[in-house]
Amino acid sequence: MKVLALDSTTRAGSVALVVDGEVVDERRGDGNRSHAERMPGELVALARAHDLKLPDIDLFAVASGPGSFTGLRIGIATIQGLALVTGRPVVAVPALDALAHAASLELDVGSLIAAFMDAHRRDVFAALYRVTDAPAFDPARLEPIDPALVGAPDDVLGRWRAAGHSDILQFVGDGALLFAEPITAAMAGARIVEPPALAGAIGRLAAVGAQRGAAIDPGAVRPLYVRRPDAEIARDKSHA
Numbered sequence: 001m002k003v004l005a006l007d008s009t010t011r012a013g014s015v016a017l018v019v020d021g022e023v024v025d026e027r028r029g030d031g032n033r034s035h036a037e038r039m040p041g042e043l044v045a046l047a048r049a050h051d052l053k054l055p056d057i058d059l060f061a062v063a064s065g066p067g068s069f070t071g072l073r074i075g076i077a078t079i080q081g082l083a084l085v086t087g088r089p090v091v092a093v094p095a096l097d098a099l100a101h102a103a104s105l106e107l108d109v110g111s112l113i114a115a116f117m118d119a120h121r122r123d124v125f126a127a128l129y130r131v132t133d134a135p136a137f138d139p140a141r142l143e144p145i146d147p148a149l150v151g152a153p154d155d156v157l158g159r160w161r162a163a164g165h166s167d168i169l170q171f172v173g174d175g176a177l178l179f180a181e182p183i184t185a186a187m188a189g190a191r192i193v194e195p196p197a198l199a200g201a202i203g204r205l206a207a208v209g210a211q212r213g214a215a216i217d218p219g220a221v222r223p224l225y226v227r228r229p230d231a232e233i234a235r236d237k238s239h240a
Helices: 041-049 069-086 095-103 153-162 174-178 180-186 199-211 230-239
Strands: 002-007 014-019 022-028 059-065 090-094 112-120 123-131 142-151 170-172 191-193
Touching (some): 002 041, 002 069, 002 199, 014 041, 014 199, 059 069, 059 095, 059 199, 069 090, 090 095, 090 199, 095 199, 112 142, 112 153, 112 174, 123 174, 153 180, 174 180, 174 191, 180 191
Parallel strands (some): 002 059, 059 090, 170 191
Antiparallel strands (some): 002 014, 014 022, 112 123
């Protein structure tokens, strides 16, 4: 199975080609240019580099969020368009899941791993997982402990400590780097991991997901915002 995957949750994002469950090529995007300028060119160029045309792709995969609202919209619309033109299905993968899967490869069964993405406004998008004995990039490898949420880092960490999760072994994501100080102050012994490019993990998770019925019609993909878009908040205020 050939999977073309896209992550547009961050400014740079990434694209990847996954063939039979393995990452053949993964490329970070140019963060100096917007996703609107770069898509779908980066995906087409990646396929061409491996002598593939878009109809040769069996499955398209995309990060469903959370992340940049504009980036999410552009990324999802790009994948929907390519899938519709080629008649292929799509698997949408939450970015926090992909982050945690990519960083969980060397963790022991039972370890806790937290995904922390910068949500701006001094907030993070976060989720907490426990590692199981399932294979790498099998969706069952990570057991959700606390699903995707948004909040101030201290509030999120306090929530987890109050729930008895004070032994989180690993934090991953740009939010983990940004808020390393409060993390290490709250969680003794926690490791901070550099955020990897996500498209490869998204493609690998999508390949397994498709085998288990997770592939959907392109029109059914929905973004996972977690936080309401600013435009909606401003609209509600103006109506009030």
